[in-house]
Amino acid sequence: MSAFFERFFGDFLQSREYQEITLSNPLDMHLHLRQGAMLESVLPFSARDFALGVVMPNLNPPIMTTALALQYRDEIMRLSKDLDFVPFMTLYLHENLDKEELTHAYAQGIRILKLYPRGATTGSENGVREVVSERILEILHIAQDLGFMLSIHGESNGYCMDREFEFLEVYEFLARTFPRLKIIIEHMSDRRSLESLERYENLYATITLHHMLLSLDDVLGNLMHPDLFCKPMIKTPKDRDSLLACALSAHPKVSFGSDSAPHLQSKKYSASAPGGIFSAPIALSMLASVFAYHDKLENLQAFVSDNAYKNYGLDSVLGDTHKVIKLCAQSWEIPQSIVCENSAISVLFGGKQCVFGRISK
Template identity: 55%
Template sequence: MESITLHNPLDMHLHLREGEILKTILPYSTDTFLGAVVMPNLKQPITDTRLAEAYYETIKKIANDFNPIMTIYLTNDLKKQDLQQAISKGFKILKLYPKGSTTNSSNGVENILDHKMQQILEIAQDLGFILSIHAESSGFSLDREYEFLKVFEYLSQTFPKLKIILEHMSDHRSIKVLDSFENIFATLTLHHITMDLDDLLGKGLNPHYFCKPILKTKKDKEMLLNLAITAHPKVSFGSDSAPHLLSTKLSSNASAGIFSAPFLLESLAELFEKHNALANLQKFISDNAFKNYNLSFKNQKTIVLKKQPCIIPESIACMDDKIIPLHAGKTLQWSLDKS
């Protein structure tokens, strides 16, 4: 039977939440990924080393072989010693949320260009941090990422030694920053490279396809997909998988986030095979990240996928409610070889 072997898959953008949700969803990532960049936008955001350590321990207690790559929620309150402490513990990613841009971002940065933030980023650059950015302005939904590009230009030129990641790139107009600025990198989700606005609202309205940044045009999807299947050296896979209880999705004010963690590798194998690009999947799912983030781990993980259909479950029970995975009920052509 046809199979693919993947070494040390990494999910460079993952929401694990906390409490019961964390316990329910974590196995979907740990089954297939060696590690993941864990987002800090909990109800109480992970704004310092102490909180990051506690969160790290919580995750490790459930999945000891999994490598959570912790992020610190960037706020104006961070001081030099806070950044030094974080780096000393190996927490080297700062996550920048523009205030109000997505789920639990109310503590985010109001003005990235103010003096205080400049001082913090200067120190972060000196200490070797990576700056991960939810890159959206507060403008019109479909232009938010595009409008934010000028911030990348400014940051790249002001902090040329700071590695900056444009998280979940969603707009084809952003691609040029990868070539224009040496220190700018990107992550891509499965949903932004395979779906567009019509999937969300072209027929009925499907809240399970509602995410930030919003799904965009067919052209955006296709050009971003091309970055993925060619394994552009500055691009890594980051699912942005974000679980929400069904009750918050079926609401007059539905939460943004797509729970894609189950079946990511199976879906990517199917996608890359369709585009005759299976040979590039290893780079996209792991090698590029190791290089660009300068990563190393004590353990390794080898995943074998075989060409055999599997079905994504309709829902996953959680807290007397349920979480609906991306493409619930769909049959995929690849499955995990657990033998």
């Protein structure tokens, strides 16, 4: 798989001197942890390497109330109690949200509303039919006044490679209409989104590992790789290169968000494969590898922590949390999959060599 990937890392260990990096409070600003047995299987990988994860609410049933969000948070904290991990919860935006529920959510520490256009991705069946409807705009006025942030899976229902670009007009409309509302372009995948990011002070973004390293050729240029199918779609080499450059520069309005989204192989390898890439086991190590390869290790702390700390206002959320992760250049083979229930979950770049690894405590 991926001639680009092979070129990218092929001679890394031979051409680079030994390097080590220490990261303080790494943060994953877009994370799917699922529920039940899958939650138990995947949570340790994120909780081990990250101090905080922004937890997505597209469960079954979706996290549409404060009570459900707190119940889910408590379950995550119970399962990760020895790993010093903060689950930063989100609330699924829907037409029946009102001021009372939003006020209660904010009082309980929930700071992010998650907007799914209906049908845009996994678990979006209960999403918003019309983003700019009178009711949704009314909810967003309340959210702005209370101090929420708005995180959006921003895709239209158009041609799959243009969906993010077509949704930019919605991002820009919302940015103009709610200038005090911080709005997140989740998992930015189209280089044209960078222009909107620069144009509006209250627009921010996250970038995934897979969107900065892969192009559509890796998904289906030769054989079809269902493990690399995700939404938004992995796009062109030009998009990949622009996103990688943005990440390597540690653009102050951009944070790391893995969008690690596990699915059982029994569902992934089917005629109706769901979108989603499971990257949690390698996210931090691979980021270090990428930044080291490009001689940009000095920017990794900002991309994976400092930017989000500032942009999301995480002082009160993280409190006294101080998680230190040390990584060094040491080759290790990425596992093909992890076991879950009676199936398995494929790991991004499984079977390949990662050139940075965590130094065990």
